[in-house]
Amino acid sequence: MDRRRFGSFSNVPVIGQGTWNLERDDRRSAVAALGRGLDLGMTHVDTAEMYGSGEAEEIVAEAIAGRRDEVFLVSKVLPGNAGKSGTLAACAKSLKRLKTDRLDCYLLHWRESHPLAGTFAAMEQLQKEGKIRAWGVSNFDVADLEEALAIAGPGRIACNQVLYHLQQRGIEHAVLPWCERNGLAVVGYTPFGRGTFPPATPAGRVLADIAAAHGATPRQVALRFLVRRPSLFAIPKASRPEHTADNAGAGALSLSEAELDRIDKAFPRGAPPRSLPML
Numbered sequence: 001m002d003r004r005r006f007g008s009f010s011n012v013p014v015i016g017q018g019t020w021n022l023e024r025d026d027r028r029s030a031v032a033a034l035g036r037g038l039d040l041g042m043t044h045v046d047t048a049e050m051y052g053s054g055e056a057e058e059i060v061a062e063a064i065a066g067r068r069d070e071v072f073l074v075s076k077v078l079p080g081n082a083g084k085s086g087t088l089a090a091c092a093k094s095l096k097r098l099k100t101d102r103l104d105c106y107l108l109h110w111r112e113s114h115p116l117a118g119t120f121a122a123m124e125q126l127q128k129e130g131k132i133r134a135w136g137v138s139n140f141d142v143a144d145l146e147e148a149l150a151i152a153g154p155g156r157i158a159c160n161q162v163l164y165h166l167q168q169r170g171i172e173h174a175v176l177p178w179c180e181r182n183g184l185a186v187v188g189y190t191p192f193g194r195g196t197f198p199p200a201t202p203a204g205r206v207l208a209d210i211a212a213a214h215g216a217t218p219r220q221v222a223l224r225f226l227v228r229r230p231s232l233f234a235i236p237k238a239s240r241p242e243h244t245a246d247n248a249g250a251g252a253l254s255l256s257e258a259e260l261d262r263i264d265k266a267f268p269r270g271a272p273p274r275s276l277p278m279l
């Protein structure tokens, strides 16, 4: 599993594990899938207080029991719970559900009406208290990022977690370059998109061809493309151990420039979006 710099961390796996809707799946399988992912180096585990209204965090707690030190654990505060006191309270509840004393990174899930300054003040306080090791944002467009940087100052915001898959490459126009210029890790969510994967199109066949040439799967090829730059991470969600194992295979796959170029042409990034695409 390749690992790379993520904010002030030097060693975060390029492929992690998502947990949205995990509570809808068979619990034993979900716990086993997360555990298999840890075994295979996918130690970046992404969750949120929103997922299953806390149930996903409880499933994560079960999966990481006895293995906390291996995990790069990320959770998120809902915008409705943000602000100074709301963020402090939400973090305490997440830590309790996750049965841990610290998060490695804590994110504002998306931006709503709470002014950023209060939420960021809470993040800084949590970090000073050792309850979080770093903090970041999610679903932030360039204007939000500019405002966030002006409030937080340089080097404080570890990452921006955003929608990114082969059929939605909107972040590549402005958000990704901005994050790269300012040293934020870019964590791509929903890496397999919302439709059928691989798409039953000529573009889907390009993925299948490249996968066959490597003895890999189209999902592994897609994930590898999505982490092809040094700022990028992907967090596929899987509730079945065999899916987790498949996704982990992307962590050591190496694609040539010519192969990356074929994928780039098969799934063009399109025109700049009017606003940041999000789910």
Ligand SMILES: NC(=O)c1ccc[n+]([C@@H]2O[C@H](COP(=O)([O-])OP(=O)(O)OC[C@H]3O[C@@H](n4cnc5c(N)ncnc54)[C@H](OP(=O)(O)O)[C@@H]3O)[C@@H](O)[C@H]2O)c1
Binding pocket: 017, 018, 019, 020, 021, 025, 046, 047, 109, 138, 139, 161, 162, 188, 189, 190, 191, 192, 193, 219, 235, 236, 237, 238, 239, 240, 242, 243, 244, 246, 247, 279
């Ligand atoms: N910050 C945000 O606003 C935000 C928004 C959305 C998502 N996220 C995060 O990003 C994570 C990933 O996004 P996502 O859950 O929307 O979608 P995703 O990871 O692109 O896709 C998940 C789906 O793909 C299936 N799958 C995964 N690996 C597979 C494999 N190797 N073979 C076949 N099927 C496979 C899963 O099936 P099984 O479960 O049956 O294995 C599940 O149905 C989320 O779980 C969450 O942690 C963040």
